[in-house]
Amino acid sequence: MSNRPFVLWLIWQNQETRQRYHIGTLSSLNGEYTFSYELSGKRRTLIEAMENGYRPHLAFRDVNKVYKSNRLFDAFARRLPDKRRPDFHELLESLGLPKDYTDMDLLRATGGRLATDPYEFVAPIYRYGNHFDFDFFIAGWRYYEGEKALRELKIGEEVRLERELKNPKDKKAVVILSTKSGSKLGYVPAFYSGFMFDVIEKQDQFYAKVEKINYNAKPQLKVVISVVGETTINEYEGSDFNIIERLEFV
Structure with a gap:
């Protein structure tokens, strides 16, 4: 099988019900980043999330669009620890990441979590056949x-x-x-x-x-x-x- 993308799922949690929904998918392959909303008929995806209070991210307003970029989208890059912080190398060590880490590695290790919102990134199970x-x-x-x-x-x-x-x-x-x-x-x-x-x-x-x-x-x-x-x-x-x-x- 050929090289496959590095995939992370964007999860949104309803703060009242505590239920989680897979609202979108971020992937990286050969230097290109792609983000799209999860519109499948599976349960706990975007449509059900919107029925339970979710509104599309301000940086990705069109739920039908496939967004592409040659670098990590700013909306997600802001969720990463600041590389300028004096203890950044110690932070990498605490996350178990090597010096040649990628932004996707760091996003996965931290979950991209912020104290101010209910988003989190998780890695899926890969399945073929x-x-x-x-x-x-x-x-x-x-x-x-x-x-x-x-x-x-x-x-x-x-x-x-x-x-x-x-x-x-x-x-x-x-x-x-x-x-x-x-x-x-x-x-x-x-x-x-x-x-x-x-x-x-x-x-x-x-x-x-x-x-x-x-x-x-x-x-x-x-x-x-x-x-x-x-x-x-x-x-x-x-x-x-x-x-x-x-x-x-x-």
């Missing part, structure tokens, strides 16, 4: 045994993903365990846990491993897990919104 793959930072790292197991973890090491059926807060929680020690490292983030819960329940094939370790990063950004697998799940409807970015064979 029955194949799927995605990666994520372990959720809840600081609250479990991840820190104790950190020095034992190796890049490329397999980890176990298991359903946690009696979790009182999430009926589709998926816990991450060290294959070697059995230590509880944390959880698959809620954005993705419903999908993985269903994959495990169907006994579909997948492989999860430690993709990256950022020893000096913030707790929630220390360990990246990557997952690849095959599934016959047609549509995912288990979470707040469909997190799958479908790709075509090329």
Whole structure:
């Protein structure tokens, strides 16, 4: 398959209901940035968001237009930390990013979150045919045994993903365990846990491993897990919104 774009989904949260909606998609490929609103018939996308109080971003007023630029759109670039701040290099380290990071890397690591609005960027699960793959930072790292197991973890090491059926807060929680020690490292983030819960329940094939370790990063950004697998799940409807970015064979 040829080079694929770096995709981030723009999420809007209704501050009253706390419901999240996938309102738009930002992508970057070969130096070109593209942004468009999500107009599909899937639930929790733009149309439903507008029915629940959302109004198009002032920088992207036309919901039917595909916006393109040779640099990150100013409306999103303003969400990135200022490179002129004296502690910027320390900030990159805390985010687990190398010096040759891209704006999309930084946008993903920070989520582009501001205290003044309800927007956030998240990375989707990529799927083409029955194949799927995605990666994520372990959720809840600081609250479990991840820190104790950190020095034992190796890049490329397999980890176990298991359903946690009696979790009182999430009926589709998926816990991450060290294959070697059995230590509880944390959880698959809620954005993705419903999908993985269903994959495990169907006994579909997948492989999860430690993709990256950022020893000096913030707790929630220390360990990246990557997952690849095959599934016959047609549509995912288990979470707040469909997190799958479908790709075509090329």
